Amino acid sequence: MIDFKEKVLSGSPLDGIQIHDCHNHLGRWKAFYVPGDGTADQMIANMDRAGINTVFATAHGSIGPDFIYGNDMVRDACEQYPDRFWGYVTVNPNYEDGLMPEVLRCLEHPGFRGIKIHADCHGCAIEDARYNTVYEYADDHKMIVLSHVWGAGQVAQIDRLSTRFPNIRWIMGHSGADIPGLTYAMDLVNKRPNVYGDTALSTALQGNIEWLVREADPKKILFGTDMPFYSPMFTVGRIAMAEIPDEIKLDIFGRNLERLMETR
Amino acid sequence: MLRFYDSEASFGRRNVVLPGSFWKKEDLLAQMDRCGIERALVRHAVAAELDPMVGNQMLMEEIADTPNLTPLWTVQPHHTGEFWEPKELLSKMEANDVRAVTMFGYAGDQNFITSEWNCGALYDALEDVRIPLFIGLVQITGGYEGLQKILKAHPKLPIVLSGVTYRDARNLYALLDRYSNLHITSAGWKAMDGIEDVCAKFGAERILFGSSLPYGAGGAAIATVTYANISDEEKQLIASENLERLLGGVKL
Numbered sequence: 001m002i003d004f005k006e007k008v009l010s011g012s013p014l015d016g017i018q019i020h021d022c023h024n025h026l027g028r029w030k031a032f033y034v035p036g037d038g039t040a041d042q043m044i045a046n047m048d049r050a051g052i053n054t055v056f057a058t059a060h061g062s063i064g065p066d067f068i069y070g071n072d073m074v075r076d077a078c079e080q081y082p083d084r085f086w087g088y089v090t091v092n093p094n095y096e097d098g099l100m101p102e103v104l105r106c107l108e109h110p111g112f113r114g115i116k117i118h119a120d121c122h123g124c125a126i127e128d129a130r131y132n133t134v135y136e137y138a139d140d141h142k143m144i145v146l147s148h149v150w151g152a153g154q155v156a157q158i159d160r161l162s163t164r165f166p167n168i169r170w171i172m173g174h175s176g177a178d179i180p181g182l183t184y185a186m187d188l189v190n191k192r193p194n195v196y197g198d199t200a201l202s203t204a205l206q207g208n209i210e211w212l213v214r215e216a217d218p219k220k221i222l223f224g225t226d227m228p229f230y231s232p233m234f235t236v237g238r239i240a241m242a243e244i245p246d247e248i249k250l251d252i253f254g255r256n257l258e259r260l261m262e263t264r
Numbered sequence: 265m266l267r268f269y270d271s272e273a274s275f276g277r278r279n280v281v282l283p284g285s286f287w288k289k290e291d292l293l294a295q296m297d298r299c300g301i302e303r304a305l306v307r308h309a310v311a312a313e314l315d316p317m318v319g320n321q322m323l324m325e326e327i328a329d330t331p332n333l334t335p336l337w338t339v340q341p342h343h344t345g346e347f348w349e350p351k352e353l354l355s356k357m358e359a360n361d362v363r364a365v366t367m368f369g370y371a372g373d374q375n376f377i378t379s380e381w382n383c384g385a386l387y388d389a390l391e392d393v394r395i396p397l398f399i400g401l402v403q404i405t406g407g408y409e410g411l412q413k414i415l416k417a418h419p420k421l422p423i424v425l426s427g428v429t430y431r432d433a434r435n436l437y438a439l440l441d442r443y444s445n446l447h448i449t450s451a452g453w454k455a456m457d458g459i460e461d462v463c464a465k466f467g468a469e470r471i472l473f474g475s476s477l478p479y480g481a482g483g484a485a486i487a488t489v490t491y492a493n494i495s496d497e498e499k500q501l502i503a504s505e506n507l508e509r510l511l512g513g514v515k516l
Binding site for chain 2: 010036046179202204207209210211227232234237242243
């Protein structure tokens with residue numbers, strides 16, 4: 001068994017286990033400076049230092065204004081690193097060609113394995129009716145949909161959508177983020193088999209992972225870092241050093257996402 | 265292995281304790297042990313959330329038998345008479361071997377303006393003997409604008425800024441470039457390759473390891489330093505030596 005504490009304190013990669021990161025980005029961002037520009041090469045270097053095998057990514061460009069620019073950036077990363085990058089097709093309901101046409105365009109490339117929704121950035125609700133054609137397609141094809149989920153109000157939307165579209169495997173990015181959101185999200189993870197939460201939380205409160213594992217089914221919590229929005233090392237350390245059984249760490253770091261992807 | 269001396273930790277009862285967190289000194293020591301943190305500069309939560317005089321006294325009593333915890337006093341401007349005048353403050357600090365201070369001016373905390381007309385005498389006193397001021401960005405009136413004025417007026421006052429996040433570089437870097445007395449704690453500075461970037465542009469001497477326990481996760485804070493793509497010497501500066509240097513530079 002891996003000695004997590006020794007690895008983290010020595011700054012050694014968490015070798016010998018599978019680490020799959022379900023929540024990542026790529027590229028520059030309007031709101032702040034991303035050292036190194038958040039390139040795929042830079043992400044690979046960080047992944048190697050920590051021992052992360054694979055990242056599931058959406059580009060800043062596509063959660064921002066230009067879904068084609070962003071999705072093409074993800075496609076290029078998947079082509080450059082086919083064993084290290086998986087892509088989300090990010091859709092934007094403000095554009096007719098930003099919904100199903102973009103999904104179909106991107107899914108021609110094998111690197112894309114899921115769909116990303118960022119309703120806050122695109123100025124709408126997760127339940128916005130314009131997303132429906134995408135949700136119907138994702139439901140028909142039992143796809144993974146990662147949605148940015150911040151606060152109890154957005155968890156409630158996933159609660160309703162996961163009933164309407166029961167074949168979509170929903171990942172709640174940030175797991176609701178604040179305490180009321182996290183509390184509701186953990187309840188939803190427990191009651192709805194097709195809903196998962198991730199660990200992409202920049203606040204990284206003390207004891208937070210231990211609390212999530214205590215409150216929710218630990219087999220439905222997925223490792224997510226938000227790289228390169230911020231450093232993945234932060235979340236690697238937060239989970240590796242958490243006071244939870246090593247078997248649960250292995251589930252969160254990689255086995256849960258592997259199982260989720262196999263259930264398609 | 266790196267030796268860690270935490271520059272941003274606290275204990276004591278506070279208004280709100282979030283799920284999974286703690287407040288007791290013993291729990292802080294246990295978390296430090298788990299995370300490989302040997303020592304910590306600590307403040308008492310009551311000094312921030314009730315009153316500095318009360319909380320600082322609690323701090324000294326509670327860490328008296330704990331040599332790996334060193335005191336960080338919470339201070340206020342003296343004008344109301346509820347806190348010591350600067351000269352008396354220095355005398356009390358010398359008597360208690362206290363070598364660092366923090367303060368909480370934010371309106372939702374102790375509610376005072378941190379500008380020169382209110383805190384200038386306090387800054388002058390601290391600057392004279394090089395006592396480092398540990399302060400959160402949100403506690404400074406006017407944020408980066410206010411910080412710039414303090415740095416400019418007090419070039420020999422070591423300031424250690426906490427609460428810096430991965431979103432701050434576009435303001436922070438200009439101040440790091442211009443004012444050598446500005447430092448940051450690592451707890452919030454979690455930009456990808458952010459530690460590497462600050463080390464390359466401004467030097468590893470400008471970052472102090474901070475866990476932000478019991479608010480932030482200690483393991484997360486440790487990993488940002490141990491996994492940084494910098495030399496072992498730079499890591500050790502961040503992990504402990506920069507804090508030791510600042511505390512050792514106090515001329516009480």
